[in-house]
Amino acid sequence: xxxxxxxxxxxxxxxxxxxxxxxxxxxxxxxxxxxxxxxxxxxxxxxxxxxxxxxxxxxxxxxxxxxxxxxxxxxxxxxxxxxxxxxxxxxxxxxxxxxxxxxxxxxxxxxxxxxxxxxxxxxxxxxxxxxxxxxxxxxxxxxxxxxxxxxxxxxxxxxxxxxxxxxxxxxxxxxxxxxxxxxxxxxxxxxxxxxxxxxxxxxxxxxxxxxxxxxxxxxxxxxxxxxxxxxxxxxxxxxxxxxxxxxxxxxxxxxxxxxxxxxxxxxxxxxxxxxxxxxxxxxxxxxxxxxxxxxxxxxxxxxxxxxxxxxxxxxxxxxxxxxxxxxxxxxxxxxxxxxxxxxxxxxxxxxxxxxx
Ligand code: COI
Numbered sequence: 389x390x391x392x393x394x395x396x397x398x399x400x401x402x403x404x405x406x407x408x409x410x411x412x413x414x415x416x417x418x419x420x421x422x423x424x425x426x427x428x429x430x431x432x433x434x435x436x437x438x439x440x441x442x443x444x445x446x447x448x449x450x451x452x453x454x455x456x457x458x459x460x461x462x463x464x465x466x467x468x469x470x471x472x473x474x475x476x477x478x479x480x481x482x483x484x485x486x487x488x489x490x491x492x493x494x495x496x497x498x499x500x501x502x503x504x505x506x507x508x509x510x511x512x513x514x515x516x517x518x519x520x521x522x523x524x525x526x527x528x529x530x531x532x533x534x535x536x537x538x539x540x541x542x543x544x545x546x547x548x549x550x551x552x553x554x555x556x557x558x559x560x561x562x563x564x565x566x567x568x569x570x571x572x573x574x575x576x577x578x579x580x581x582x583x584x585x586x587x588x589x590x591x592x593x594x595x596x597x598x599x600x601x602x603x604x605x606x607x608x609x610x611x612x613x614x615x616x617x618x619x620x621x622x623x624x625x626x627x628x629x630x631x632x633x634x635x636x637x638x639x640x641x642x643x644x645x646x647x648x649x650x651x652x653x654x655x656x657x658x659x660x661x662x663x664x665x666x667x668x669x670x671x672x673x674x675x676x677x678x679x680x681x682x683x684x685x686x687x688x689x690x691x692x693x694x695x696x697x698x699x700x701x702x703x704x705x706x707x708x709x710x711x712x713x714x715x716x717x718x719x720x721x722x723x724x725x726x727x728x729x730x731x732x733x734x735x736x737x738x739x740x741x742x743x744x
Contacts, residue, residue: 394436395435396437397437397439413554413556418524419439421437421550422505422507423546426544426546450536451532455591457491457586458487458493459528459530459586461525461691464509467732473742474502474743475648475742477502478742479651480528481498481501483648485498487584493542494545502742505528505549508549510744515551517553524554525552525692528548529547529549531545531548532545557696562694564698564710565607568701569702574611574613582643583645607688618668620644621645624690625696626638626690630683631684634663635657635664635665641668648691650690654666656722660721671703674703685718686716687722694726696719697714699713699714
């Protein structure tokens with residue numbers, strides 16, 4: 389491990405903390421943040437931990453106009469013996485660099501980023517919530533800050549890490565959610581930015597999400613952008629189905645986000661000896677399986693969503709109930725195992741946990 393030591397400017401007074409048993413996702417932020425600058429002449433420089441506060445950025449900064457930005461989402465947990473455990477931070481920083489590459493943003497040193505995170509968490513350790521079902525959500529992101537209105541890669545950036553104590557992402561908690569299949573709008577196409585974690589993908593998803601919510605659905609299930617036929621992912625998570633004893637999930641095809649939770653779930657399911665395949669899955673196949681009784685379970689996976697059972701799909705003007713609208717056996721076992729590993733209660737035989 390390289391020994392990075394960042395300057396720390398502490399807040400004069402600590403902020404008031406929210407009640408950890410009433411946390412809402414993404415509304416509260418810790419006392420400090422990590423900031424590092426990039427300039428084409430200097431590379432990444434001046435990494436520092438500073439009080440969490442508004443940024444001063446030129447209105448002509450390129451991020452406001454052309455959206456050159458990337459982000460990540462990962463979590464840290466308090467174990468029963470009061471250690472703070474990060475879940476797969478290197479995997480997230482690796483994906484950040486993949487997104488950087490797609491968005492023409494200079495790569496960051498992944499070890500430096502994990503050390504920055506470790507030191508930031510140590511400074512704000514008392515913000516890691518200790519209530520069942522809560523965690524410290526970590527949001528590293530990069531924005532282009534050069535004041536310039538030409539369309540080109542920026543010469544200046546900021547890499548920032550902010551942190552937020554969170555509860556469940558969905559109001560349903562770990563109970564099954566209802567999801568509407570989207571066939572009018574598309575999220576991403578092959579060759580686009582669908583497999584990069586960049587704000588534009590989420591901006592493009594809002595319209596369909598708004599309509600789905602008005603109709604009582606939590607999220608949208610996206611189909612592929614070319615044939616409007618194959619299942620891709622859900623608004624904030626990857627999707628899995630269990631059909632006739634086999635777990636299936638859409639293969640990574642360039643327009644699907646390579647979820648870290650998705651990858652962890654695949655490893656767990658394979659380890660349990662349950663048949664699993666990553667392949668193209670048409671929405672017609674899901675429809676048929678529901679009709680003939682072989683669609684046993686559906687669940688989403690994501691850092692924010694964790695494991696989220698899907699109890700109902702809306703497709704073709706029909707409400708398709710899955711698994712009697714209850715949490716399925718695999719989703720339940722995955723939730724217990726994954727959160728158990730994350731909180732240090734279940735053996736981490738894959739080496740996913742990094743202690744702060
Ligand atoms: C995450 O799961 O960390 C995500 O980035 C989803 C988010 C858009 C809430």
